[in-house]
Amino acid sequence: MGYDFSKKARILAKTGKGAATPVPNVQQPLLEARGITKIFGDLRANDTVDFSIVPGEIHALLGENGAGKSTLVKILFGSLQPNSGEIFWREKSVSIRSPSEARGLGIGMVFQHFSLFEALTVAENIALSFGRDTPLQAVSEQTRKLSRQYGLPLDPDALVGDLSVGQRQRIEIIRCLMQDPALIILDEPTSVLTPQEADTLFETLFRLRDEGRSILYISHRLEEVQRICSAATIMRHGKVVDACDPREETAASLASKMVGAEIANIERRQEPANDEVVLQLSNLVMDKSNPFAVALKDISLSVHAGEIVGIAGIAGNGQSELFEAISGETVQERADQVVIDGEPVGLLDISKRRAIGAAFIPEERLGHGAVPNMILSDNILLARHASDAEKFCKMGWMKIIAGKALRDVARRVSKVMDVRKSAENPPAGSLSGGNLQKFIVGRELDRQPDLLIVNQPTWGVDAGAAAHIRQSLIDLAASGSAVLMISQDLDEVFEVASSIAVMSEGNLSSPQPASSMTREQVGLLMAGSQAAMA
Amino acid sequence: MRIELQKRAGGSSVFAVLSPFVALLLTVLAGGIMFALLGKNPVFALYTYFVEPLADPWSREQILVKATPLVLIAIGLAVCFRSGNWNIGAEGQYLIGGMFGAAIPVLFNEWQSPLVLPLMLLMGMAGGALYAFIPAILKARFGTNEILTSLMLVYVAQQFVDWLVRGPWRDPKGFGFPGSKQFNESAVLPSLSSGSDVHLGALFAVVAAIAIWFVLTRTLKGFEIAVLGQSPRAGRFAGFSAKRLTIFVFLLSGALAGLAGISEVSGSVEKLDDKLSLGYGFAAIIVAFLGRLNPLGILAAGLVLALTYIGGEAAQISLGVSDRAARVFQGLLLFFVLACDTLIHYRIRLVSRLPKAGAA
Incomplete structure (x- = not known):
């Protein structure tokens, strides 16, 4: 190749010493973080986090939403600065003050949401990452070469607007590889891919690993992690709770580490028995409205007066879509798909559903x-x-x-x-x-609504306000109203809900009495394993 | 050293009041520089432009006549802009409104009845509203960009009215000049006081300003407009339909532009001719922003813009400056109004050192 794409980035970094020089001792960590703490207001997003990754491994970073994964990764990539803690790159202490310094060290990142211009070609988009003096021809050639080398079929002259989501991700990966990184961070890479596209991606990741590069793989899909990762760091509530080899674990044991099964279950009140169905969902289906949305697949559910049904699940599995379908912000195809207080409301808008007695609290x-x-x-x-x-x-x-x-x-x-x-x-x-x-x-x-639908009632809320809100939901149900609570926070679901259902990839499991559910079962359902209840 | 805009926490209430006045001052200063570059005495030129018309009773009356269509159109545009719908085609709605209203005296030239005038006004409003309905339904139904469609329809309207007054509607006894027959008396909008050029349209403008101000600030419809304009998602949560509102605000602003058109035709010109399109529909955009999208503010802003028209005519006569200078003033004014509005939400900071440029 005629042009050194990694040079540009290296020059910009003070500490850059050449990214892809072979590492003599494989046991030495490529990158190590010690005691990383990051505080936002009252929230310890990262609390004395220790983490290390060795060359040539695919390392999973596991955790629920809000566990602190993104914060840690942003610190490693230089977009956030830690309040305290130290980062070592090839055993030398470094401070990574910006993404360009991270790239200079040899850290590349592929984000979950792409930053691409649809009206430009693949090569033009990649060229935008480099200086003006970079010839477009060189970018095209290099793109072609890398796409052959790593099995990422991509035409440099294609318009991005014409490409599928999977192909667009390949552009981001190639853009990242142009700088010859020693560590590649992938943020939920398969969340937008079809299973077939995901398989192709894994092949590429294996090749990169075999070349001695390290891959930090952020995901909550346990099956994937077990399949491709040889090490895992598990985070919960801003702390690292475990580091293990996922291949030696079961999906259930990983899930319980993620959601924290060792926390004692909370005492729940006895719910008054009531047969009156306030909300009835029957075979609710909804197509994706955009590539990042989740389709709802044949959801059926009854919520009775006096009960709180909790819907657990990791964000982005269709919860927002379900909320909008029940609220009437998106109307259904048939009236009987959503029934409130005995009235079929599937074709009615949110105002008419409110007038019947429903109330809605969205996530945002x-x-x-x-x-x-x-x-x-x-x-x-x-x-x-x-x-x-x-x-x-x-x-x-x-x-x-x-x-x-x-x-x-x-x-x-x-x-x-x-x-x-x-x-x-x-x-x-x-x-x-x-x-x-x-x-x-x-x-x-x-x-005093008959029915309350609430999505993430205490998301990003301090502990005092959260307790107040949870208590008020319990009081509302005790007064005879029906409550449907969608929440990613398992502690909250177990504390508040009288029965629990789990959402995963647009499916909803059938609700079970909270007293009969364990965190392990819920965690497995969250990770998409339907065998959990068997 | 470079200049940086920094977001203010709340938004400055001082600048919210001051911004239009700062903009006016900057416009006058820039205008003075422009006149100096043209080789005119800037002080004398600005005096001719902005002070002399106010001293002369006839000019003062003309300011009111010019302000009438500007205010009527700008009120409708303010409602559109507040709701996040960018109707740039008021000029076309104004023309089609004038044409629809004129159809009655042109086609039934002999008909004299007290019914004629109200019918003409209604027709004018209907014409403007119908013409505005085209970009509205295109946006609501197909998601087209209303800025482009409404603007392009202006040129269609201009050509169509031009064809009418040169072709089928031309007065056969008009010596070949483009223009319809003179309207009969019952088709002429009466003056506010006898012998004055200020017609009933001025009263419509004041009534419309107060009525729309009331709707915007006191009713659920006004609330709906504000919510959907600021936060479409919250609007959907409130149960408001953005599509229905798009159609509503376009119909309303089209009807007001149409009323301005027929008032101008029936109150000032008293026939339909080829000089109806004077750019009021575009100048009204400036009026709307200068008036802070508030109908009462627009009443004042309309007078300011009308002054630039009258001052432009005066300057043309006594200074020999092209009447395009008036357009330059209007352009400068919009530019400075929008620029000064930035100061409501941002403060200017000087930053001494450039941060390190990234590789990506």
Whole structure:
């Protein structure tokens, strides 16, 4: 090849000493992190994390969403700086202050979401990563060479807009290989691939490994990890809880390490028996709306008055899609696919479903559950203008907003939920995450809904607010309402839910009484193993 | 050393008020430089442009006449822009509105009745609304870009009206000049006071401004417009349909532009001719932003823009500057308004050292 693509990146790094020089002793770690701690506000995203990877291994980084995997990887790749801790590259202490310094050391990364221009060709997209003086011809040749060498079929002259998701991922991989990295980080690479595309990817990874490169493989798919990885580091709640060889583990043992089966189960209250079905889903199906969405596959579920059904699962397995289908933000094909309070509502919009007695709390607070620039009283109106029309919209068809009534409700909700705020009626965006979430939950509870659907009720919320929110969900169910709670947080599901179902790749397992479920079973179901209940 | 924009935490309420005035000042300064480059005395030129028309009663009246269509159109555009729908084709809706309304006196020239005028106004609004419905339905149904479709339809409307007044609707006794027959008395929009050029349209503009202000600030419809404009996903969660709103705001702004068109035809020109398209539909975009997309602010902003038209005419006569100078002023004004609005949400910082450039 006529052009050294790794040179450019190396020059930029202070500590770069040449990326792909053969390593004499295979036992020495290529990269080692010691005592990495990263704090965001009150949250210890990484808590004294130790991690090491040796040359020529495919190393899995396992954990639930929010376990701290992404934070660790961002620190290794230089996009985040740790509060404390040290990183060693080939046994020399380094500080990685930016992704370009990471690339200079010989660390490459393929992100889950691609950064590609659809209107440009493959070669042009790759050339964008290098300086202006890089000839496009050299990029094309190098692309062709690497694509042959690693079994990643790709035409450098094809327009990115015409390529499949799998082909686009290959561009990102080749872009990364151009710099001849010694360590390649892959973030959930198979989440967007078909099984066949995934198999092709694994072949490529094996070749890279056999050349002595290390691969850090982030995933929550246990079967994949067992198949391709020879080492695994497992994280939970920001800490490394175990390091093991996944091939010597069972899917069940890995799952229990991921979700923490050693934590004692919480005492649950006895639920009052009630046969009244408030929410009935029958054969609910929904196609993908975009390449990153998940299709819902034949989901059926009953939620009774007085019970809290918890839906566990790792984010991105169809939970958001399920929420939107039940809320009516996406309507169904047939009316009887969603039945609320005995009424088929599959064809009705969210306002009509609310009017029947349902209430909804989405995962995203800002921009979905609330408008950040609008004051709290307007955010009351946002979700309740149809269900409480007689209170908030006066003068018949003119629908004049009753400002005082709204401010009264905002004040009441703030009081009941203990919402801390800087002013009487501030914009929603000025509240902290926990306080805004309490406000949004309170806005719905204030209606005394027959049915509450809530997605990730305490996501990114501090412990005090989370406890308050969970207690209010339990109280609502105790008063005779039905609650469907979608949550990635297994602790929360076991603490709050009376029965538990698990979502995986758009499928929903049948709900079982929480008392009969173990964390291990739930963890296996989360990882997509349908044999868990057998 | 380089300049960096840094996001403010809340948004500056000082700059929210100050921004239009700073923009006006910068426009006047830039205008002075422009006149100096043209070899004119900038102080005298600016005086001719911005002060002289205010001193003369006839010019003051003309400002109101010009402000009428600007305000009517800008109010509709403000509603569109607040909801995140970019209707750039008001000029076409204005023309088609004028043409629809004019159809009655042109085709039934002898018909004299108190019904004629209300019918013309309704026809004008219907015409504008129908013409705005085209980009609206294209956007709602097929996801086309409304900026392109609404803008392109302006040129269609201009050619169509031009063809009408030179062809089928031309006054046979008009010595071959393009233009319809003069309207009869019952088809002419009355003056606000006898002998004045200011017609009833000015009253429509004030009433529309107050009514739309009320809708935007006090009703659920206004709330829906604000929510969908700021956060479409939250709007969907609230049960508002973005598609239905797109159609609603286009129909509303089209109807107001059409009302402006027929008011101009029936109140000022008193016939349909080839000089109806004076760029009011585009200047109204500036009026809408200068008025902070607030109908009451737009009343004031409309007068400012009208002044640039009248001042431009005065400058043409006494300074020999091309009337294009008025367009330059309008362009500068929009540029500075949008630039100054940046200061509401960002502060300017000087950064001394460039950060290290990345490899990717």
